[in-house]
Amino acid sequence: MNSLTVIDIKESGNTGDSWNMFRGNNQRTGHYLYSGNSECSVELGDVNGDTIINILDLVQMANYVLEISTPTYECAADFNQDGAVNILDLVQTANYILEN
Known part of the structure; x- marks a missing residue:
């Protein structure tokens, strides 16, 4: 049985809109592109998503x-x-x- 523990780490990248991702062996395996905008798929106030604000x-x-x-x-x-x-x-x- 292998007892190796691996932790994924995300940290700010060189450009303002991305995150570097390191996995296990500390090699860069990709990046996450962040647009800076989080869009909400429902109308403001409709927190239960039933299309009616009540x-x-x-x-x-x-x-x-x-x-x-x-x-x-x-x-x-x-x-x-x-x-x-x-x-x-x-x-x-x-x-x-x-x-x-």
């Missing part, structure tokens, strides 16, 4: 803010797109639900 989304967002659980579409929780998910996103989502 109280169910608001509950999941509240649980996320309280660190109870993570919604299915975490990317949709930042309703005001300020880079943080917090009470401001909950208020704006609630206002959106009431207005629509």
Whole structure:
């Protein structure tokens, strides 16, 4: 039986948009190209992905803010797109639900 332990390591590459990847024998085996944009496949506020922004989304967002659980579409929780998910996103989502 072989007792060799291998750890994969990713680190910033020479260019700003890629990661070097080293595997096991510390040889460069590839790179991951990062575009800098993470696109969300659902509408902002639709954290459960059912195409309807409603109280169910608001509950999941509240649980996320309280660190109870993570919604299915975490990317949709930042309703005001300020880079943080917090009470401001909950208020704006609630206002959106009431207005629509």
